[in-house]
Amino acid sequence: MTVLTKTNIDKGLAILKNTQDSKLITNLNSCVHCGLCGESCIYYLTYKDPRYLPAQKVDLITSIYKRYCTFIGKNIPFLTNAKDLDEKNLKEMVDLFFGACTMCGRCNLHCSIGVDIAYLVRTGRMMLAEMGYIPDTIQSTVDASINTGNNMGITKEEFIDTLNWLEDDLKDEVNDEKARIPVDEKDKNILYTLNPREPKFFPLSISAMAKIFYAAKESWTISTSMYDITNYGYFTGNKEEASIIVKRLFDEMKNLNAKELILAECGHGSRAFRWEGPNYLKNKYDFKTITSVELIADYIKTGRIKVDKEKLKQRITLHDPCNLVRNGGIVNEQRYIINQIAKDFVEMTPHGIDNLCCGGGGGQLAMSEYNERRMAIGERKADQIKNTSAQIVITPCHNCVDQLIQINSYYKLNVQIKTLAEIVADAIILE
């Protein structure tokens, strides 16, 4: 950890003193302490510790703001609960903003006056980034992305080798020697991205999407230099590093001259590139970018791919990734797809924009020091799954897949966890 100096305190405070950000000032001054947000947060619901109340996270950053940016806070701090930016409070900021918040945004939805609590947590993370207080575990994930082009440090040779054997498998699967996984090809309709967890741990989700593209007769390619859709710089709050990652994908779109960028099943990556990216680059994209969930729904709807409506006989449920659904507006497409394939689809309670976070968001999967907490907060999701009696849980996000696999094992749920592409690929009828 960094040694606290006047210089890095000033750097952190500069984030709070950004008077051009009226959204920040409004949110910092709005909480009325009604307490309604408590029941929305998986950390508070699990531990019932007032420290974990969303409002407590708001209070922490607000008290520092008051100390350095308001007249009363500067002169009579105890009157307004103003706090110094000292070692003790920095430790609390790291623990609450990194270790006790997935930035799922559910509390925003339930706040009586609409305080954007997740945004304030993100602002707190930005302050910590400026001051050099990012946990090493999550920072090493960002470093891997910046240094190797993907957050798992997969070498280009390893990646190409994986794609080669997946292509052989695809040929067998569709019984067509001409079936391909095209790499680094220019002027295609689609540049498809991946979460590096796919080539590393779940290569079959790449072949699933390749089979869908094959069935749709799509013109597509994967880049072997920049395919990683994840952006842990978004989680750490380091805008420069998040911008570098977005810019690389943007540049690869230009290099390969594709018409559309398709975002793989990755909630935060989709959000970081699609919605935050233009802000990072201070520029609108001049190409279309949508998620694979929207693309697959469109393929089915327009008849471009045909699926067996009787394919899935087991009971299915769906986990909504926070960044894709509540924070990304993709709510109906995944339901449309599942209803085309599954006979027995049961929703969790609650679901859709009010879903419960699985506990793996906000970079939690990268921070092993909070593993115990991450498994504890996952109990709510485990209960939701149990209550549906489903045998298969679908989720269109590889981070959620990872967390749900661990929850499945930890809470002995005995379910299968699948992505949308996997169930669609299984149900495709090839002509």
Ligand code: SF4
């Ligand atoms: S964003 Fe999610 S995890 Fe964070 S305080 Fe709000 S409800 Fe809790």
Ligand code: SF4
């Ligand atoms: S619901 Fe909103 S206003 Fe009420 S305590 Fe929570 S953050 Fe504050």
